[in-house]
Amino acid sequence: MVLLTGLLFGWLANAVSPRGLQWTRNYFPLAKVPPAQGEQESTGTPMGSGEVSQTEAIARIQARGFIAWNFARAAEAFEDPRRLTGQVIWVDARPEVQYRRGHIPGASHFDPYRPEQQLLEVLALCLRADQVVVYCSGGQCEDAELAAHLLQQAGVPRERLVIYVGGFGEWVQRGQPVASADSSGKVQQPSLQP
Amino acid sequence: MNASPTRIEWLAVALRWGLGAWMVGMGLVKGLDPVAFLKAVRQYELVSSAWMLNAVAIWVPWLEVFCGLLLLAGVAVRGTAWLLVSMLVPFTLLVWRHALILQNNLQIPFCAVRFDCGCGLGEVSICPKLAENFLLMLAAAWLGWSGKGQRLALRYELLGGNVPAECRTTATGHGT
Numbered sequence: 001m002v003l004l005t006g007l008l009f010g011w012l013a014n015a016v017s018p019r020g021l022q023w024t025r026n027y028f029p030l031a032k033v034p035p036a037q038g039e040q041e042s043t044g045t046p047m048g049s050g051e052v053s054q055t056e057a058i059a060r061i062q063a064r065g066f067i068a069w070n071f072a073r074a075a076e077a078f079e080d081p082r083r084l085t086g087q088v089i090w091v092d093a094r095p096e097v098q099y100r101r102g103h104i105p106g107a108s109h110f111d112p113y114r115p116e117q118q119l120l121e122v123l124a125l126c127l128r129a130d131q132v133v134v135y136c137s138g139g140q141c142e143d144a145e146l147a148a149h150l151l152q153q154a155g156v157p158r159e160r161l162v163i164y165v166g167g168f169g170e171w172v173q174r175g176q177p178v179a180s181a182d183s184s185g186k187v188q189q190p191s192l193q194p
Numbered sequence: 195m196n197a198s199p200t201r202i203e204w205l206a207v208a209l210r211w212g213l214g215a216w217m218v219g220m221g222l223v224k225g226l227d228p229v230a231f232l233k234a235v236r237q238y239e240l241v242s243s244a245w246m247l248n249a250v251a252i253w254v255p256w257l258e259v260f261c262g263l264l265l266l267a268g269v270a271v272r273g274t275a276w277l278l279v280s281m282l283v284p285f286t287l288l289v290w291r292h293a294l295i296l297q298n299n300l301q302i303p304f305c306a307v308r309f310d311c312g313c314g315l316g317e318v319s320i321c322p323k324l325a326e327n328f329l330l331m332l333a334a335a336w337l338g339w340s341g342k343g344q345r346l347a348l349r350y351e352l353l354g355g356n357v358p359a360e361c362r363t364t365a366t367g368h369g370t
Contacts, residue, residue: 002264002273003257010256013225021228021252026244028236095229113229 027113030142030149033063057139057165066148067162069133071174074164077133078104078176089129091122093136093147094168104135104171105179112146119154126156138167206343209333214265216330217278221258223314231255234312238288257281265337268347275338279331286327289313293320 014020021027054070061068069077082088083106090107092099099109110122126132132151136143148161164171172178224231232251241247258281264274293307300307305321313323337343 002261002270002277006257006260006277007253009260010253013256013259014228014252017225017228019226019228021232021248023248023252024245025248027229027232027248028244095227113232 028146030064030145033060054165060142061145061163061165064145064149065158066145067159069162069164071164071166071170074133074135074166074171075174075176077131082130086125087129088131088133089125091126091132091134091147091151092168093134093143094141098137098168100181102172102178102180103168105177107135107179109181110134110147110151112143112150115147115150119150123151123154123156126151126160130160132156132161133164134161135164135167135171138165138169141167203342203345206337206340207345210265210268210271210337210343210347213275213278213330213333213337214262214267217258217262217265219262220314221255221260221262224255224312225259228252228255231312234310237309237312238292240288254281268344271343271347272338272341275334278334279338282327282331282334286324286331289320289327290324293324 058068058070077083077088078090080088083090090104091110092103092107093110093112094103096109096111099107103109108118108122108125110118132148134144134148134151136147144163144167148163152158152161228251231254232247235251235254236247241250257277261274261278261281264270289311292309292311293304296307296309297304305319307320308317309320310317311320311323
């Protein structure tokens with residue numbers, strides 16, 4: 001009785017919650033990538049001990065058909081003047097609360113688990129850009145790959161999509177500039193960013 | 195007027211409230227960020243279908259909140275306590291198994307393993323986490339087995355329902 005009532009309570013709570021999950025949606029559409037030969041088997045977790053090397057992440061990203069960028073390449077793209085004209089754009093695939101706390105200046109927020117919220121705005125920016133740099137927290141985080149996959153499905157050519165492997169964690173660690181979202185959380189145009 | 199309850203009865207009430215508050219808190223953390231919990235559940239490779247994974251990620255947090263509220267209110271305490279035990283035991287075994295996999299992969303001591311187990315506290319050390327779960331299971335099992343903790347319970351004391359026979363010895367005159 002307690003269990004049945006609890007399950008009903010859960011169903012109702014999920015239905016009324018603005019962050020509720022959809023029952024039938026596949027939130028992880030990307031195929032699992034087997035570890036490269038000679039490497040230790042990964043736990044397959046998006047979060048974890050933080051011991052997985054960038055090499056493994058790069059191998060995973062490339063196996064999924066995306067271009068992987070290291071910090072040097074990402075920093076170079078950040079200095080690229082085309083960033084100010086929207087030809088090179090940055091997409092932050094982390095949860096909204098983390099994006100609000102701080103993100104790479106000019107990055108637009110795109111939550112791959114709730115793509116319907118920002119897809120149209122981000123897609124419009126991506127279709128105008130020559131290069132779309134997608135990042136998440138780095139390490140074992142696969143959200144950038146998921147976001148890139150969704151953008152590609154929405155019509156952004158795969159060759160324009162690149163993934164910054166180190167993610168926001170490495171960006172901060174390297175002492176790079178960070179911006180925080182305005183109180184409205186509105187997607188900001190890259191050209192308006194410093 | 196009710197007779198003074200024994201210390202053990204008050205201890206049971208404190209346990210009931212503590213366990214209830216803990217479950218509500220941890221359930222809300224997960225329920226309000228279901229995607230993070232979904233990712234955490236996925237790492238255990240418990241189910242292969244997306245629908246099943248979503249069902250676990252939707253139901254478990256709110257079931258915890260519901261159980262916590264029942265414990266706080268003192269409604270269906272024994273059934274709720276056993277339900278918590280039945281949720282905690284397999285979950286603890288999963289956490290333990292996953293920690294063993296990580297230990298094996300990373301070649302580190304078992305207690306040095308840290309990961310986000312989906313418990314609502316972010317990345318945690320495995321040994322304190324297992325100890326915490328063991329204590330929670332112990333508390334829930336004791337509440338379920340003993341039937342104590344009926345003091346200030348909505349069902350028995352505040353709404354005047356009948357106290358189960360096994361509880362009358364320690365809470366004399368309690369709702370009778």
